[in-house]
Amino acid sequence: MLTDDELFAEISRRKAQGQDYKKQLGELVFRWRDAATTVIRRVQGAFMRGSPDDADEIFQDAVTKFMAKGLDQFRGVSEQVPGKAASPKTFFLRIVKHCAIDRYRRQREELDEGPRDDDEDYEQPRHEAQKAMAEARAKADQGEAHEEYWAAWERLKEEHPNEAAAWDLYHHQDMDDHAEVARILGITVVNSYKRVSRAQAWLKLYVLEARKRDEAPHAAPADDEENES
Template sequence: MYDQRTDEELFAEVAQRRAAGQAFGGPLGALVERWGRPARYVVSKIQASYGRGSPADADELFQDAVGKFIDRGLDQFRGLSEQMPGKSASPKTFFLRIVKHVAIDFYRRQREDLAPAPRDPDDAPEESPVQTARAMESARRGEERSEAQAFYWAAFARLQREHPKEAGAWELYHHLDVEDHVECARRLEITVANSYKRVSRAQAYLKLYLLEARQTAEAEAAPRSSIAGKVSDE
């Protein structure tokens, strides 16, 4: 029942119901569901800037942002842009700003928690072998996630350089809030069939680039491992 209504219309209904003390979960749920994909894209950009995080974080941070939007954002939103005074702002833009700040705070706290605190070495508690193994495994998984993200964004940057049309369609369909090929085609001013083709080609290029990047990384790592082995033997 909400599909044909704009974000502004749904938000107005949320505000009206809330002011009247009525349930507003229906229109609000429809809104945040629409904003799910762009919100996760915002989280992925913050993850890339901090060099940490996983896809699972996006869902948790999205839910945290929804909670903050309900608790405080509904009262704070005035429909005006903070960056450009006098200009109007959409509820979606306001919500994505909340997502951005939630993600920044989360990864900033992680970075601060990982920073070694100054202390007397004699007072440091000894870790058990199990704790040490868990810490090492957690660090290894974090490095793997960061590496996978770095590979992806490098591959996407290459796609933008070598096949900008396919990259544009891929970014609209997978990174931004475009959820179908009809809307994607409308924004790119192409046919729906061409939208399908560009996204499909982009996926094929990205798979190829990722494969090549991993093969190159493995080939570069092999000589280093061989040299390290010789040094150890000597």
């Protein structure tokens, strides 16, 4: 019987050559199943949540992640930090651990009432029916704004990572102090101001752009011409 390392090498060889490796991978992760269950139970204990039935789903989720990204990630990590971290089993168990954490973290978040950042005030009409309608409309708007913002944020991270890093500290972490942002990023204070300003401009432009695209199928092609010179 092949050892774990030999079987893992075979999987990697097959993957590199574009051959099917699901059978070998299935065999390998099956060997680690008990260890994975132990890790899942300990994470469940830390969250004080979960049932034995969850273990199957979490294990499958981890296997999917290992196949999708983990094999390449493992190669990268084992090159950067050789040593104990280079064991594929340890690496897989870390994926299991994070899949379990993600699951119970999400469950707790879903139990929380509503999104975290949508406590915007809105005017409340006097009649109850109107009030209910206004509340529903406001909630829908806030949900839409929430999605628009995070889509714009993902684009900013992708296209302008330096500005995104500055904005992340300044806005999401509520640092509100350019000297501190500059210190962490290793840039000048002036540069921090500029990056945050550009980030803000880009985010707003991305939100506008996404709106325009969404509206395009329903609007006349020259819908923005009122602003032309």
